[in-house]
Amino acid sequence: MSVITARHIGFAGIEEGSLGNKTWADPGASRAEKRDAKRRAVLMAGARLFNDQGYEQTSLEDIAKALSITKRTIYYYVQSKEEILFGCQQLGLEFLGETLERCYDKRLPVLDRIRLLISRYCAWVCTDLGACAPLVREVSLSSDRRRELRAGRARLDHLLRDMIREGMETGEIRECDPRLMASAIFGALNWIPYWNRSDAPSAPDQIAEAYVMMITSGLVPGADCAQGH
Amino acid sequence: MSVITARHIGFAGIEEGSLGNKTWADPGASRAEKRDAKRRAVLMAGARLFNDQGYEQTSLEDIAKALSITKRTIYYYVQSKEEILFGCQQLGLEFLGETLERCYDKRLPVLDRIRLLISRYCAWVCTDLGACAPLVREVSLSSDRRRELRAGRARLDHLLRDMIREGMETGEIRECDPRLMASAIFGALNWIPYWNRSDAPSAPDQIAEAYVMMITSGLVPGADCAQGH
Numbered sequence: 001m002s003v004i005t006a007r008h009i010g011f012a013g014i015e016e017g018s019l020g021n022k023t024w025a026d027p028g029a030s031r032a033e034k035r036d037a038k039r040r041a042v043l044m045a046g047a048r049l050f051n052d053q054g055y056e057q058t059s060l061e062d063i064a065k066a067l068s069i070t071k072r073t074i075y076y077y078v079q080s081k082e083e084i085l086f087g088c089q090q091l092g093l094e095f096l097g098e099t100l101e102r103c104y105d106k107r108l109p110v111l112d113r114i115r116l117l118i119s120r121y122c123a124w125v126c127t128d129l130g131a132c133a134p135l136v137r138e139v140s141l142s143s144d145r146r147r148e149l150r151a152g153r154a155r156l157d158h159l160l161r162d163m164i165r166e167g168m169e170t171g172e173i174r175e176c177d178p179r180l181m182a183s184a185i186f187g188a189l190n191w192i193p194y195w196n197r198s199d200a201p202s203a204p205d206q207i208a209e210a211y212v213m214m215i216t217s218g219l220v221p222g223a224d225c226a227q228g229h
Numbered sequence: 230m231s232v233i234t235a236r237h238i239g240f241a242g243i244e245e246g247s248l249g250n251k252t253w254a255d256p257g258a259s260r261a262e263k264r265d266a267k268r269r270a271v272l273m274a275g276a277r278l279f280n281d282q283g284y285e286q287t288s289l290e291d292i293a294k295a296l297s298i299t300k301r302t303i304y305y306y307v308q309s310k311e312e313i314l315f316g317c318q319q320l321g322l323e324f325l326g327e328t329l330e331r332c333y334d335k336r337l338p339v340l341d342r343i344r345l346l347i348s349r350y351c352a353w354v355c356t357d358l359g360a361c362a363p364l365v366r367e368v369s370l371s372s373d374r375r376r377e378l379r380a381g382r383a384r385l386d387h388l389l390r391d392m393i394r395e396g397m398e399t400g401e402i403r404e405c406d407p408r409l410m411a412s413a414i415f416g417a418l419n420w421i422p423y424w425n426r427s428d429a430p431s432a433p434d435q436i437a438e439a440y441v442m443m444i445t446s447g448l449v450p451g452a453d454c455a456q457g458h
Contacts, residue, residue: 054368056285111449137364139283164448174450180431180439181448187420188413195412202409210409218447219393219410220340221403225454 039077041067043091046084047132051197055081055136082145085136088129089152095124096156103159110167111216117160118215119208121189126204131193157182185215268306270296272320275313276361280426284310284365311374314365317358318381324353325385332388339396340445346389347444348437350418355433360422386411414444 029037045066049058060081064074078084093100099120103113124130133153138146160182167173188211196202258266274295278287289310293303307313322329328349332342353359362382367375389411396402417440425431 052368054285054366056283057368114448135366137283137366139281139286167448171450173448174446176442176448177435177439180436181443183420183424183436184417184440184443187418187423188416190420190423191412191416194416194419206406207409207412210406211413213405214410214413214447215443216447216449217403217452218443218445219343219396219402219405220445221400222453223446224451 035077039087040091042074042077043084043087044129046078046081047088048128050081050085050132051128051135051193055085055132055140082141085132085141086145086148088132089149091129092124092133093152093155095130096120100159103163106166109172110163110170111172114160114163114167115212115216117156117163118185118189118212119205121156121186122192122208122211123204125189125192126196126201126207131197134190135193153186157186160185185211188215264306268316269320271303271306272313272316273358275307275310276317277357279310279314279361280357280364280422284314284361284369311370314361314370315374315377317361318378320358321353321362322381322384324359325349329388332392335395338401339392339399340401343389343392343396344441344445346385346392347414347418347441348434350385350415351421351437351440352433354418354421355425355430355436360426363419364422382415386415389414414440417444 026033042063046058046063049062049066058081060074060078061071063081063084064071067074078087096117099116102108103117105113125134133149138149141149161178164173164176164178164181168175168178192207196207255262271292275287275292278291278295287310289303289307290300292310292313293300296303307316325346328345331337332346334342354363362378367378370378390407393402393405393407393410397404397407421436425436
């Protein structure tokens with residue numbers, strides 16, 4: 001399977017409606033650039049169908065049809081449905097790349113880093129490509145792919161747990177179970193594609209802001225003040 | 230489809246490992262009671278297989294085999310896989326029945342009612358029967374069943390939104406968007422079956438307590454106190 005690197009991904013190009021993106025049509029683009037742009041279009045068409053009609057209910061043929069190409073052509077870009085799902089996850093890690101780097105940088109305030117991870121992850125699961133990982137169950141995948149998907153998730157999960165732990169040490173975050181807190185936060189975020197895929201979706205920024213408020217300050221105003229904080 | 234009523238459900242009977250439950254074996258049980266107990270066993274075996282290996286990957290034949298009965302026998306209890314999924318959801322509403330009644334009773338403090346709904350819903354999704362609704366995607370269902378599943382979810386969602394709105398009016402809950410808050414809370418809860426189905430699961434009480442803490446008070450101690458709360 002070919003590996004997608006940051007060089008190949010113009011992130012403007014993974015937004016909605018960019019199937020006919022510039023690179024594809026650009027006469028100045030190299031053959032490799034055009035191939036990567038087309039592969040990305042295949043991932044996007046696949047993700048969209050998985051999200052709309054289900055992973056099991058979608059065949060490579062359906063995806064080819066959605067792109068008006070033959071099944072033979074699609075095999076030039078991907079070998080299987082699983083590769084599409086896995087490719088989307090790789091794009092997700094690329095999308096979050098800069099965010100992850102900043103999250104590992106302990107010179108930045110830990111709460112800022114947590115807020116950043118939440119809002120960027122929220123933006124990602126609100127795209128077609130980002131929605132398909134939470135929407136497709138692991139049981140649909142071969143054990144190899146399942147391991148890779150789990151490893152990607154575990155990496156993010158551990159990053160968030162580590163930041164929560166760090167905040168507990170500095171007193172910026174209350175005593176809590178970082179594993180359960182990370183599960184609640186990623187749970188809230190991973191569930192977004194289950195309810196926000198409508199004709200009038202809530203904007204990712206609006207969702208992220210509301211979620212960050214609840215996660216950091218809670219629903220009850222001044223819950224702690226009586227205890228002398 | 231037969232309708233399950235509270236009369237038919239001994240809730241001790243829907244916990245793990247209760248497939249050979251008392252009613253089934255009780256020589257004093259009526260024919261109808263025995264049939265209901267067996268139907269519940271069919272739902273439980275179905276839910277367990279959906280959760281472990283996926284809804285699409287499970288046939289009625291697999292469920293019959295897991296119960297050591299014939300496919301012909303299983304049709305005496307359910308007509309389809311969908312009926313199992315839907316039956317589980319009905320059991321969920323029964324399981325939450327008393328909780329829902331208390332949530333509608335405005336004489337009780339609204340925060341207590343919200344806490345109660347969170348911890349009971351958490352207990353439900355931690356059972357095999359309760360896990361299958363969040364784990365099976367709506368796209369797997371016929372449009373009729375999808376509508377019913379959505380209606381059940383919407384009922385819970387609106388109950389929580391209404392309680393949040395009520396708390397905002399009394400000042401017990403800060404100004405927020407009740408729709409987004411309810412989506413974050415149910416998201417965190419619905420995601421539990423995705424990570425807590427292991428050999429050593431976290432206890433529902435422990436999860437609920439941690440989630441309630443985050444949802445009500447947030448991760449940041451005394452976040453509001455500086456603002457004069």
